[in-house]
Amino acid sequence: MNHPEKAAEFLEDKENAKWHDETLWFVRDKRDVVSKTIPEWEELRETASQIKNNVLSNLDEYLVEFERNALANGIKVHWAKDAEEHNKIVLDILQQNDCKAIVKSKSILTEECHLNQYLEKNGVDVVDTDLGERIVQFLNQPPSHIVLPAIHLKKAQVSDIFHDKLNTEKGNHDPSYLTNAARLHLREKFLAAKVALTGVNFGVAETGEFVVCTNEGNADMGVHLADVHVACMGIEKIIPKREHLGVFLRLLARSATGQSVTNYNSHFRSPAKGKEIHIVLLDNGRTEQLGREKFKNSLKCIRCGACMNTCPIYRRSGGYSYGSVVPGPIGSILSPGIDLKKHSTLPFASTLCGSCTDVCPVKINIHEQLYEWRQEITKAQSSINAKSLAMKFANGIFSVPFAYKLGGNMMRGALKLLPHSITYSKLNTWGKERDLPELPNESFKDWYKKNKS
Amino acid sequence: MNPSREHILNKIRALRQDVIEAPAIPEFDVAEDLISTFKISSAANKGEVIDREAFVALL
Numbered sequence: 001m002n003h004p005e006k007a008a009e010f011l012e013d014k015e016n017a018k019w020h021d022e023t024l025w026f027v028r029d030k031r032d033v034v035s036k037t038i039p040e041w042e043e044l045r046e047t048a049s050q051i052k053n054n055v056l057s058n059l060d061e062y063l064v065e066f067e068r069n070a071l072a073n074g075i076k077v078h079w080a081k082d083a084e085e086h087n088k089i090v091l092d093i094l095q096q097n098d099c100k101a102i103v104k105s106k107s108i109l110t111e112e113c114h115l116n117q118y119l120e121k122n123g124v125d126v127v128d129t130d131l132g133e134r135i136v137q138f139l140n141q142p143p144s145h146i147v148l149p150a151i152h153l154k155k156a157q158v159s160d161i162f163h164d165k166l167n168t169e170k171g172n173h174d175p176s177y178l179t180n181a182a183r184l185h186l187r188e189k190f191l192a193a194k195v196a197l198t199g200v201n202f203g204v205a206e207t208g209e210f211v212v213c214t215n216e217g218n219a220d221m222g223v224h225l226a227d228v229h230v231a232c233m234g235i236e237k238i239i240p241k242r243e244h245l246g247v248f249l250r251l252l253a254r255s256a257t258g259q260s261v262t263n264y265n266s267h268f269r270s271p272a273k274g275k276e277i278h279i280v281l282l283d284n285g286r287t288e289q290l291g292r293e294k295f296k297n298s299l300k301c302i303r304c305g306a307c308m309n310t311c312p313i314y315r316r317s318g319g320y321s322y323g324s325v326v327p328g329p330i331g332s333i334l335s336p337g338i339d340l341k342k343h344s345t346l347p348f349a350s351t352l353c354g355s356c357t358d359v360c361p362v363k364i365n366i367h368e369q370l371y372e373w374r375q376e377i378t379k380a381q382s383s384i385n386a387k388s389l390a391m392k393f394a395n396g397i398f399s400v401p402f403a404y405k406l407g408g409n410m411m412r413g414a415l416k417l418l419p420h421s422i423t424y425s426k427l428n429t430w431g432k433e434r435d436l437p438e439l440p441n442e443s444f445k446d447w448y449k450k451n452k453s
Numbered sequence: 454m455n456p457s458r459e460h461i462l463n464k465i466r467a468l469r470q471d472v473i474e475a476p477a478i479p480e481f482d483v484a485e486d487l488i489s490t491f492k493i494s495s496a497a498n499k500g501e502v503i504d505r506e507a508f509v510a511l512l
């Protein structure tokens with residue numbers, strides 16, 4: 001199923017669709033309020049954008065600098081050109097440590113690599129420790145939003161899931177009660193895990209440290225209890241200096257959830273005595289995206305999800321309608337670069353209103369890139385399709401005045417006479433959601449001739 | 454040498470040949486706030502008592 005089909009399915013439950021729309025708008029609204037509390041907001045966005053421009057233009061140097069400093073700090077650095085290699089590296093580390101169960105904090109990159117499924121196939125039990133991620137993991141679902149993984153579920157649904165999986169009281173959907181049940185359940189997992197896996201929000205080239213941002217402290221809990229920490233990082237997550245965190249951390253929390261700062265901004269610089277830190281640097285198509293002049297800006301993304309919260313299409317179609325790990329506007333410019341055929345409908349899942357661009361903390365021109373992808377997709381698709389044939393036919397009519405006049409006269413007559421079943425047949429997809437306007441008796445040209453004085 | 458490391462870096466270096474002048478990192482004052490934040494965090498890590506109001510004001 002493509003995006004429009006999945007979106008139509010989502011919209012069948014009108015009440016749920018309205019709730020989803022309003023819930024995400026609430027987050028967007030919080031972002032607006034908190035961003036206005038700091039006068040230099042636009043300066044921060046511009047600075048972040050320019051730092052990222054610099055990073056993308058010097059990425060090789062920053063990666064080498066990061067690696068050199070991380071190695072000097074005692075961190076083991078691995079490089080993976082694709083998801084398969086990434087997963088193999090992680091599995092090798094687990095096997096070397098005789099590890100059969102890991103705790104994992106939120107990492108969109110590991111979702112991108114389908115790491116959970118890979119590890120489970122190889123006999124490793126993976127427990128997502130972010131509360132939202134754990135909820136969707138119980139359902140064998142991926143996150144529907146990159147910051148709010150279970151935003152599509154209501155607390156009553158979570159209550160049912162917990163009753164089924166954690167044996168909580170049936171019908172008790174008090175958030176504190178459910179959260180406490182999850183804490184007790186996860187505590188056992190934290191204590192048992194020898195290896196903890198995290199994502200990375202920022203890798204600092206000048207120090208070789210990396211920063212993980214969570215609101216629940218689950219990354220820290222996992223890492224501090226385990227002997228081995230595996231951190232998985234996309235190569236674009238590099239920033240040159242530690243002081244640049246002063247820009248990005250302030251933008252990230254405000255844009256993502258409307259908080260002034262994320263609850264836990266944890267810096268990992270070197271392993272404690274007797275422990276190990278591994279970092280896996282992943283390409284997986286990022287260098288291809290870097291080579292696409294029109295689209296390389298998308299690599300500036302800091303995964304705040306603000307473009308999703310503001311997007312009228314995302315809010316009204318749900319994260320799963322996109323069929324990609326990163327949904328919403330930013331996903332719609334990243335995903336076609338990975339698989340153009342599979343994700344060819346995503347750049348059309350936009351009104352091009354530009355709200356995504358307006359809220360983006362690193363000033364990615366998202367709506368312009370969506371428009372660019374539409375053109376790329378139209379070029380790449382077969383020239384023989386209904387839309388292109390219709391356009392060619394229309395071009396023939398519009399370029400010949402006599403044909404245009406004749407066509408206009410014919411259609412004004414025919415549309416009045418043709419039965420509804422023909423004018424609104426399945427072939428007329430335009431008419432699915434719209435009514436034709438009332439037809440005038442004459443063309444504007446004829447009317448003008450009569451009425452000009 | 455790690456072949457994937459070289460593969461990734463070589464791909465990026467090949468792209469760099471097209472870049473005439475890399476954009477510079479802008480000068481900015483806002484980082485001063487964070488440097489102060491780090492000083493406070495660092496003090497807190499050493500067990501020093503920090504002024505919560507002052508810390509929150511930086512954010």
